[in-house]
Amino acid sequence: MATVDDISIELAFATPARQELLKLIVPAHSTVAEAIERSGIATRFADEKIAQMQAGIWGRPVDRQHGLENGDRVELYRPLAIDPREARRLRAKP
Helix, strand or coil: CCCCCEEEEEEEEECCCCEEEEEEEEECCCEHHHHHHHHCHHHHCCCCCHHHCEEEECCEEECCCCECCCCCEEEEECCCCCCHHHHHHHHHCC
């Protein structure tokens, strides 16, 4: 049950085959790391290295010790398979 000191956030993670957008109620002053832990996302995606992934809030990378605010969306970013500039170069080759 939510209390006055709780905040509402979302946690987003996706693979090419599956995506999750979890709505969470966490204590105010929680960190990104605490939200990731509370979400259980590491067990939902056991094959992924969640602990090593860059985290961000609304598309902006942040440290996992960053404090959360009401309405934040925590995102976990998988490593890129190929540099986007290199992908464009490969597509442009005749």
